Amino acid sequence: MASKVRHLPDPFSLVSRYLTGGATIESQFNSVESIDTFDEAVRTVGITNRYCQYLLHRPFAQSFWNCHAVLPLVTAETGPVLDYGGGWGHTAQLLKIATSRPIFSLEVDFKPLYFTKRYLEPETKGVIIERGNDLPFSEDAFKTLIDLDGFHYVHNKNGTASEYERVTRADGSILLLHTHNSNINERANFGAPLRASEYAECFSRETIGVPERDFLTDFVTASDTYTASDTSVSETQEFNFFIGHDEVSIDWTDHPLSNPSGEFTLNPLYEKSANGITRGTVLPAFAREFDLSMEATNEYYSRDEIHDRARELLYKGVLTTLPPTYTSSDRRISI
Numbered sequence: 001m002a003s004k005v006r007h008l009p010d011p012f013s014l015v016s017r018y019l020t021g022g023a024t025i026e027s028q029f030n031s032v033e034s035i036d037t038f039d040e041a042v043r044t045v046g047i048t049n050r051y052c053q054y055l056l057h058r059p060f061a062q063s064f065w066n067c068h069a070v071l072p073l074v075t076a077e078t079g080p081v082l083d084y085g086g087g088w089g090h091t092a093q094l095l096k097i098a099t100s101r102p103i104f105s106l107e108v109d110f111k112p113l114y115f116t117k118r119y120l121e122p123e124t125k126g127v128i129i130e131r132g133n134d135l136p137f138s139e140d141a142f143k144t145l146i147d148l149d150g151f152h153y154v155h156n157k158n159g160t161a162s163e164y165e166r167v168t169r170a171d172g173s174i175l176l177l178h179t180h181n182s183n184i185n186e187r188a189n190f191g192a193p194l195r196a197s198e199y200a201e202c203f204s205r206e207t208i209g210v211p212e213r214d215f216l217t218d219f220v221t222a223s224d225t226y227t228a229s230d231t232s233v234s235e236t237q238e239f240n241f242f243i244g245h246d247e248v249s250i251d252w253t254d255h256p257l258s259n260p261s262g263e264f265t266l267n268p269l270y271e272k273s274a275n276g277i278t279r280g281t282v283l284p285a286f287a288r289e290f291d292l293s294m295e296a297t298n299e300y301y302s303r304d305e306i307h308d309r310a311r312e313l314l315y316k317g318v319l320t321t322l323p324p325t326y327t328s329s330d331r332r333i334s335i
Helices: 012-032 038-044 049-060 062-069 071-075 090-098 110-120 157-167 196-200 212-220 291-296 303-308 310-315
Strands: 081-084 103-107 125-128 142-148 168-179 207-211 225-228 239-243 248-251 263-266 270-272 276-279 300-302 332-334
Touching: 012 038, 038 049, 038 110, 049 062, 049 090, 062 071, 062 090, 062 142, 062 168, 062 212, 062 291, 062 310, 071 090, 071 142, 071 168, 071 248, 081 090, 090 103, 090 110, 090 142, 103 110, 110 125, 142 157, 157 168, 196 207, 196 239, 207 212, 212 225, 212 239, 212 291, 212 310, 276 303, 300 303, 303 310
Parallel strands: 081 103, 081 142, 103 125, 142 168
Antiparallel strands: 168 239, 207 239, 225 248, 263 332, 270 276, 276 300
16 A cells, blocks of 8 residues: 555645554654664664664675775766765765765655764755656756666666756766666566666766776775776676766776775774774675675784775775764774
């Protein structure tokens, strides 16, 4: 019933949705109001323990490393940024740390936007739309649009791609990151699957596609720059699209977090000890999502390594820019 009321005209839709679940949602968020940290709060709002762990460890997942890797492209521009399918706020918070540009986070669910503003980045402008609707922005409203781990959930990919181009300036950048293709399309709520090459055909602008693993391997192995000028996507893995580019060149020596200092939050996947930090266990359900992460990080970092390798540990999600409201205060580390 809750899914069917989406198609009722207002105000019947609003009333029906409240009667079929609104009271439960209200009680969930009333309970969250008294909780100080994100890690405690996510356990109270009806999501599985497995997904809670995934949310807490999110900066360590290699899909999130894409956001770190493209920060030089974001900071090189001006104007507002649209974070399409912004999720629970990790992307918006990192973008806000890296640039003073206004961040708009767009979602189809109230819950992630609430957590974004309550715990991760209160200055984010949250926008909710119905699935499949046009974007509620004027033409050329954004210079940068980021879609991290979201486009494969879209059912009308051609229509959404057209909307991306409508709201993004012709000289702007659309960053379509961590996009799955039909060969690994295993979840029921994914949109209609496409071949890798067909994703590029959704867009009218110049498009460059790169295999995600190759791109991130360059990033995490401390290469100084990255350049791509042709579509070289594979049919068997996740990939990134850079729309509005005839060539992509990223200078990671100019990364906004290249000289970290201050207090940072230790990823909940790691535990502090007197002499350093030790990595915990990732659930088998997320093994593929974390396989590069596990390869590219150590199980233990000494106290000296934390300071000497701070930049690397930030890029890899061992240390994070997440605020004190993310997890307990004893997980703060000064650099």
